[in-house]
Amino acid sequence: MTTKPTPQPGAGGRAGMKKELPERFRSYKHVWVFVELERGAVHPVSWELMGEGRKLADKLGVQLASVVLGGPGEETREAVAEAFAHGADVAYQVASPLLADYRNEPYTRCMTELVNTYQPEILLLGATTLGRDLAGAVATTLMTGLTADCTELAVDADGSLAATRPTFGGSLLCTIYTLNFRPQMATVRPRVFSLPERQDGRSGPVIEHDFKMLEEDVVTKILQFIPDRDSNKSNLAYADIVVAGGLGLGSAENYQLVKDLARALHAEWGGSRPLVQRGWIPADRQIGQTGKTIRPKLYIAAGISGAIQHRVGVEGADLILAINTDKNAPIFDFAHVGLLTDAVRLLPALSKAIRRRIAPNTRSRLVG
């Protein structure tokens, strides 16, 4: 978890320095996306990665492959079919009762086997609790480089993967390479990339891999799965409208104004990191690099200054409306529309105005 310093020119002997790709890695080719299938559903981050993986594969002139691990049931085959609709040229399918529910051991073993057998040059995973659990274990087993929570992926002229992510607590960005090892691994958080358009009718070869591990060999057992009650789960990442507050609100009590506006707009509510650190809002409501990345149609930022770690979490929004009293606040560098005023005064008026505008016939509800 070290944050590395800027490399000194001519720093000798470092493992990653480019000389020439070692002989054993020269056969490594193609871009892989790990498809996260849990309890019958594919996490949308996998398809978002397919969209980005497609661009990388096209630039490199190689194939884009989906890797689908799952139980022996229908959902694994369905996920493979979906992978083609989302841009895959080829799919690796491993269906085994051991892979029906996620456990680190069999998944790490299986992914490692696949990589060693079919040798991809790039392997992308979603930065979810599952993806991060798996990626860290797989990269260590393969002794290769892994860059977490990338916000941008590109291919250099020499074909190496340039993975950009925030660094120093989100105050700067850095570009990281894995030059002398393969595969080059990266994770990307949900909603950093947009969902590619579905292309029905696409299909391709499916390579079925025979996974020989036995249940007796797996030490960790799943005793139970307790699903979240939907009522207390935020859906920030996939919401169409998000209203968020920052320290500019002045007090925890004033945060209620954000919730009121969110309710008037049928929106989700959230906030910047300092609000979580002060206990004004729960951790799962944090927006930014270390919280949720969002891509709503409309994002309203009230009293948020707009540090880089916040910026990278909201830049995918179609329209950003920023309310801040400081005309030099960095948020005005990336917001589309600005209001130079005190959010505490404006928010109640906005809630009232929105109710009047979109529901003129209903009496405005009492705000709780």
Add this chain to the structure above:
Amino acid sequence: MHTVVCIKQVPDSAQIRVHPVTNTIMRQGVPTIINPYDLFALEAALRIRDIHGGAITVLTMGPPMAEDSLRRALCFGANRAVLLTDRAFAGSDTLATSFALSQAIKKIGETFGPVDIVFTGKQTIDGDTAQVGPGIARRLGLNQLTYVAAISEVNIEAGTIIAERRAEGGVQVLQTRLPCLITMLEGTNEIRRGSIDVALRAARAEIVTWNAAAAGITETVKCGLKGSPTVVKRVFAPPPRSEKAFQIDIAGLAPDQMATNALEEVFKRLPSLEKELTNLSQS
């Protein structure tokens, strides 16, 4: 029961400033703290010791001044502290870090007794990778439980542990065998206040300090820059958007009029959104 809690000393992120012209980090005078996520790991270890007895060893890798954080961990009640410090570790990425820490944990086991559980925080606030925990687990062949929200049962005789792991859309209740590695989720407990006695002992305690050789690390080629497959090529501030935000003219207006003008501008730019909202509010 012997647990090892890995902690990291990090700059207090709220205090980091970037030089406006050179875009470099201004580190001078930035106070350091124990990575906040690690305190949930430490408290989880303390609670296991409350029930089962035994000892807690806190471990960190860092410069000599990281001793401060170890002493703070002793104040919370850890039994001993190990500082792994050597210039050979400088510039480590997550793979090299997990190598050095796993070697030190092996050495801790040989020196102070076999290790049953290794704890880490979910991630650090400066690196935010969440990779070192799984890396240590792989290197030591430990069963890996990440994002643990609660430890429901530790059965020393059977050598098993039951824990609740945060997964997408719910919680997995997992049983595995000891020894294992656990990364604790934030907000799952609250670090205790150590007693005055503990604090006094912590102030006088000797911090076990190991360089690479003392930790039994012979393969220094796996450490630091040499052992890091990733290379940071560029550190930069993102360029501002080509145009700054369009400021709505609100000079001298009352809040109600400001709000009306703001909505006008928003819906002018997102006409379909107004329709969707109107439909939503009428259904």
